Amino acid sequence: MNQKAKIHLKKENPRVNIRNLSIMAILLSVLLLIAAFVYTPYVLLMGLVAVITGVGLEYAFTKIRKRPYKLDAGAFITPLIFVLLMPPQLPLYMVIIGAFFGVFFGKMIFGGNGRNIFNPAITAYLFLLVTFPFDVGASFIDPITGSIVENINLADATFTGTTEQLFGLLLGQYANSIGATFVLGVWIVGAILLFLKVADWRIPLTILISTAVFTAIFGNFYPGQFSNAFVALFQGQLMFVAFFVATDPITAPRTSKARIYYAIGIALITVIIRGLANAAEGIVYAVIIMNAVGPMFEPLEVIQEENTK
Amino acid sequence: MIEFTTFIQLLVASFFLNNIISTYFIGIETLSKLDTKIESVFKNTIALLLVLPFVSVISYLIYHGLLLEMNDLGETLKDYTYFQTILYVFIIIVISLIITSLIQKVFPKLHHYLGSSLKHITTNTAVLGILLLNILSVSSVVESFMFAVMMSLGYGFVLLIITYIEKQLEKAPLPSNFKGLPLQFIILAIIALIFSGFGN
Numbered sequence: 250m251n252q253k254a255k256i257h258l259k260k261e262n263p264r265v266n267i268r269n270l271s272i273m274a275i276l277l278s279v280l281l282l283i284a285a286f287v288y289t290p291y292v293l294l295m296g297l298v299a300v301i302t303g304v305g306l307e308y309a310f311t312k313i314r315k316r317p318y319k320l321d322a323g324a325f326i327t328p329l330i331f332v333l334l335m336p337p338q339l340p341l342y343m344v345i346i347g348a349f350f351g352v353f354f355g356k357m358i359f360g361g362n363g364r365n366i367f368n369p370a371i372t373a374y375l376f377l378l379v380t381f382p383f384d385v386g387a388s389f390i391d392p393i394t395g396s397i398v399e400n401i402n403l404a405d406a407t408f409t410g411t412t413e414q415l416f417g418l419l420l421g422q423y424a425n426s427i428g429a430t431f432v433l434g435v436w437i438v439g440a441i442l443l444f445l446k447v448a449d450w451r452i453p454l455t456i457l458i459s460t461a462v463f464t465a466i467f468g469n470f471y472p473g474q475f476s477n478a479f480v481a482l483f484q485g486q487l488m489f490v491a492f493f494v495a496t497d498p499i500t501a502p503r504t505s506k507a508r509i510y511y512a513i514g515i516a517l518i519t520v521i522i523r524g525l526a527n528a529a530e531g532i533v534y535a536v537i538i539m540n541a542v543g544p545m546f547e548p549l550e551v552i553q554e555e556n557t558k
Numbered sequence: 559m560i561e562f563t564t565f566i567q568l569l570v571a572s573f574f575l576n577n578i579i580s581t582y583f584i585g586i587e588t589l590s591k592l593d594t595k596i597e598s599v600f601k602n603t604i605a606l607l608l609v610l611p612f613v614s615v616i617s618y619l620i621y622h623g624l625l626l627e628m629n630d631l632g633e634t635l636k637d638y639t640y641f642q643t644i645l646y647v648f649i650i651i652v653i654s655l656i657i658t659s660l661i662q663k664v665f666p667k668l669h670h671y672l673g674s675s676l677k678h679i680t681t682n683t684a685v686l687g688i689l690l691l692n693i694l695s696v697s698s699v700v701e702s703f704m705f706a707v708m709m710s711l712g713y714g715f716v717l718l719i720i721t722y723i724e725k726q727l728e729k730a731p732l733p734s735n736f737k738g739l740p741l742q743f744i745i746l747a748i749i750a751l752i753f754s755g756f757g758n
Binding site for chain 1 (some may be wrong): 559570614718719720723725726731732733736739744745748749751752754
């Protein structure tokens with residue numbers, strides 16, 4: 250890669266862009282607000298606690314390292330995404346533990362915002378899932394009745410994919426994590442995200458298309474273990490993660506070609522985990538695995554390039 | 559011949575579920591020797607692939623053909639399987655010496671490319687670790703061969719991931735207390751966290 254292309258890339262896809270980060274933080278807050286109507290206003294409290302923990306930790310850590318601290322929207326994004334991935338009735342102390350782990354071990358020790366390798370929100374999610382498997386993995390709320398259910402809609406056996414059920418899914422009538430319940434809202438906010446060019450449209454589009462394709466292919470080989478290719482797009486956290494988490498400019502690859510491979514990899518791993526592994530939803534694992542594998546698709550110059558802005 | 563589904567299961571298991579580095583934490587002393595060159599990961603993995611499958615088949619045969627057979631012979635002495643560790647070390651040294659000299663004679667270019675990584679095989683704890691796990695988890699010679707190949711590939715996979723992460727972090731403003739090995743272990747822990755999620 251020559252110098253000119255390098256400069257172009259730097260201008261086109263800087264890792265930390267304050268405008269994009271601010272828009273992202275606002276849109277995530279909108280999603281949280283929508284979730285407060287779907288569930289109870291308690292989710293807003295969860296969001297507030299997570300944000301205070303995350304920002305406070307960042308401030309404290311930068312001060313301990315004796316560096317100047319400048320608050321920007323990047324500090325809000327990790328706690329917000331983390332809360333949106335959680336089930337809607339998580340005790341507050343778990344929210345604090347998760348946000349602390351995510352910001353500290355996912356972000357700060359790699360050198361702060363813009364340097365993290367793994368998505369810090371997903372790191373926090375996985376840590377909580379291992380530490381409190383019941384509270385995080387198996388106690389969701391049914392939005393209509395308000396009762397506690399064990400599974401998200403993906404693992405619900407009564408869900409067969411009729412038109413009525415699909416509309417119910419779109420309007421958020423099935424249990425899921427906070428951010429992913431109201432699929433229509435995710436669509437609208439995600440469309441704004443792509444329209445404002447905050448996120449690269451290649452990543453969500455490729456994830457959705459290849460998930461459908463892979464589900465159809467695997468469904469042929471293992472009949473009965475995979476849902477309908479079209480229905481698979483609406484289930485679980487796929488939409489939310491594809492639009493808001495996988496597109497994270499810091500952990501995703503930076504060249505367009507590498508981004509396509511990255512998205513295809515996410516879709517493949519998601520489909521394999523959904524159908525063949527014990528875990529119900531695979532996209533969270535898929536994104537963080539591809540965070541680690543993604544750089545292998547890029548030219549070495551892009552990886553090593555120093556980028557301070 | 560091994561079935562296709564078994565093959566896929568073995569693949570997923572060796573890359574993610576039972577990865578030698580991220581699940582058993584065997585062979586992590588290689589991390590401290592990493593020199594952030596992607597080529598050296600390939601060299602390590604190729605050297606492992608050249609030696610390990612043969613060692614693993616031979617140790618499988620010795621374990622099932624000799625050690626377990628001897629158990630049934632006498633009345634007084636029951637269990638000879640504790641000999642396995644010392645026998646495996648012996649096998650590793652002999653086989654890797656034989657293979658090294660064979661490669662030197664037959665493929666001098668490959669030998670030149672691999673350089674010192676062939677010598678380091680004998681001191682790599684991942685080899686002995688994979689052999690000991692191998693005995694517990696396979697039930698035929700072919701499976702033992704496949705297991706060794708897949709485990710070596712899984713080992714190379716995690717090393718490659720960590721090398722790429724090291725490359726990305728070369729110019730990052732890391733906290734000085736975490737620089738080097740501590741950060742590597744934390745990265746390894748996060749990778750282990752990711753991979754362990756498949757199982758539950």
